Amino acid sequence: MDSPGDPEGPRPPGGDGPPGGAMETSRRLSREQIFVLISAASINLGSMMCYSILGPFFPKEAEKKGASNTVIGTIFGCYALFDFLASLVFGKYLVHIGAKFMFVAGMFVSGAVTVLFGLLDQVPEGPVFIAMCFLLRITDAISFEAAITASSSIVAKAFPNNVATVLGSLETFSGLGLVLGPPLGGFLYQSFGYEVPFIFLGCIVLLMVPLNMCILPNYESDKGKHSFWKLITLPKVAFLSFVITSFSSCFGFLDPTLSLFVLEKFNLPAGYVGLVFLGLALSYAISSPLVGLLSDKMPHLRKWLLVFGNLTLAGCYMLLGPAPFLHIKSQLWLLVLILVINGISAGIGLIPTFPEILSCAHENGFEEGLSTLGLVSGLFGAMWSVGAFVGPTLGGFLYEKIGFEWAAALQGLWALTSGLAMGLFYLLEHLRRRRRSELQNILGTEEERTALLSDERGEG
Secondary structure (H helix, E strand, C coil): CCCCCCCCCCCCCCCCCCCHHHHHHHHCCCHHHHHHHHHHHHHHHHHHHHHHCCCCCHHHHHHHCCCCHHHHHHHHHHHHHHHHHHHHHHHHCHHHHCHHHHHHHHHHHHHHHHHHHCCHHHCCCCHHHHHHHHHHHHHHHHHHHHHHHHHHHHHHHHCCCCHHHHHHHHHHHHHHHHHHHHHHHHHHHHHHCCHHHHHHHHHHHHHHHHHHHHHCCCCCCCCCCCCHHHHHCCHHHHHHHHHHHHHHHHHHHHHHHHHHHHHHHHCCCHHHHHHHHHHHHHHHHHHHHHHHHHHHHCHHHHHHHHHHHHHHHHHHHHHHCCCHHHCCCCCHHHHHHHHHHHHHHHHHHHCCHHHHHHHHHHHCCCCCCHHHHHHHHHHHHHHHHHHHHHHHHHHHHHHHHHCHHHHHHHHHHHHHHHHHHHHHHHHHHHHHHHHHHHHHHHHHHHHHHHHHHHHHHHHC
16 A cells, blocks of 8 residues: 555555655555554564563573473573464465454464463473473464564555565564563562563553454455465575574574573672663664664665674674673673664664565565565564574573573674675675676677668668
8 A cells, every 4th residue: 555645656665666755655644554553563562572571580480490491492492483383374374364363363362372371380390380381482472473474464565665664663662562571571570479470461462452453454465376485595585584583593592591691690680680681672672763764765775784783793792791702801781782782783684674575576576465475574474483493492502501601602603694694695796787787788889889880781
């Protein structure tokens, strides 16, 4: 759907149209577009609050119930594994199921499961507790991915000319959820115990369900003929997928490790541990809409934003511990500063990936419609989930074996590799296009010479 009154008509999705399109859409929002923004903001805020609430106190509670650091990391990580599987299914069958139904049903189940998570302290310790953690975490992952896949597709459908700007702005609510979740969870846990944080947030999400049933538009679309396999085998999409995985693994790495490191190193209470997460989430929330606007206004900068974001992220993880070979003393103010830079670099490198994949898909013959948006949203979710599984699982294992400082440094190598790989790909792409342009100029000159010689012979 185009913004009302847009005199230039439809332009390629992903923000590749003229810069004025972003301003036109931002000035004139239809009622339907406003409702889409409210719905998408509600799922971003609610889901990220429920997701991030575990960080400050769940690892400690799980330890009391007999779970090792590796098991705790796997509990965090299994969420992403089933997120990955669900995103592939929901992305492929979005049009068949219906975007609105998928969104509302996913939000309802996610809220209910969050409430049930608050009752886990009543479960016997040991294998039964661990099994119930896995069961609820898996169910939450599937429902969350249903809602997010539908949300991203609906947003891209409603704002075809400003995908990066709108998605970047909505990441403010994701960041706000990450900001509010840990400190709110830590405060409620300290004040009222284990159950209250989950029941409180789960009920908030459930209250959003009837609102979204009323206001969310219902988009219809034809079934597409393309597949995930065709999309991900495009070389550019494959490299972008690696970048998404890198960022998500870096975020996921912190879930089971950062709170334990802060508690052990600085002896902070659980409520203050949540505030440490604030630096990362708040800086990401603020930087994302700015990067999205820049990405839509100057699409040619996206590639360099991606590379710069990855390389900066790598540096952050080297300094997070800091890495022992740097011989820098670990201090709380330094940790918070690095987390702030970490959030900014994540916004810079991550926001341009969605419109880049979407533009690449359309350049390679994918139809413009909800079916392609579903594939791109599903692929984004799947790749994010791969890293979000590996990050906490490997992070918990490495934390147990070699400590936080070395584990964070190894995590930084992933971001460094993806940044260098993406930079090399863009450099080769630039050289290939330049060579092709030069060849076309040479061929054009030869054709002109041939035409002139033919004319001269005809006149002779």
